[in-house]
Amino acid sequence: MADKKISGWVKYMAWGSTISTALAGLVGAGYWLGNYLDSLWGTNPWLKIALMMLAVVLGIAYLIVSLSKLGKADHEQ
Numbered sequence: 001m002a003d004k005k006i007s008g009w010v011k012y013m014a015w016g017s018t019i020s021t022a023l024a025g026l027v028g029a030g031y032w033l034g035n036y037l038d039s040l041w042g043t044n045p046w047l048k049i050a051l052m053m054l055a056v057v058l059g060i061a062y063l064i065v066s067l068s069k070l071g072k073a074d075h076e077q
Contacts, residue, residue: 012070019066023059030055 034048041047 015066015070019063022062023056026055026059026062027052 030051030053031048034045034051037047037051038044
């Protein structure tokens, strides 16, 4: 019984870590790419802001999909 609780706790920590890392990576990549394109085309800061906002939206979509998969996996057990 205790092993199942620990494995469940570890699974949730792994999911949380994956989701938070993906969100941070998306926003960081959006910032970097936006900064590069802004310096290339002289549109500072518009592309940086737009790509970071797009990254946040994609991160939230990934969060929703991941949590729905986690809910389905828990419900099947």
